[in-house]
């Protein structure tokens with residue numbers, strides 16, 4: 001029997017040049033599997049090893065099969081001094097896709113879209 005957990009990813013962004021705010025969210029279902037059977041990165045399966053990482057960007061609905069961890073946002077990392085405004089982050093090493101940390105705790109892609117959610121920024125960078 002296959003067991004699934006469902007999650008919501010906030011894909012909202014603001015376009016820096018036009019100021020246009022686009023509110024969007026994606027709903028995802030992860031299949032719960034044992035660690036040896038888990039891809040950990042493709043967003044289709046989840047296990048005890050990768051469950052903490054997914055929770056940093058995804059809001060999981062109840063019932064949730066794993067221990068809950070606190071979300072950490074870009075704004076949190078800025079406040080803690082672990083990131084600086086203007087820093088360039090590598091979103092994808094294969095394509096050398098980068099984003100710049102903004103003073104609002106967002107991640108700006110090269111096309112001017114500013115995302116609050118790192119996973120959403122990475123997805124957008126790779127699909128545009």
Ligand SMILES: [Zn+2]
Pocket residue numbers: 035038039040045046047048049050051
């Ligand atoms: Zn996993």
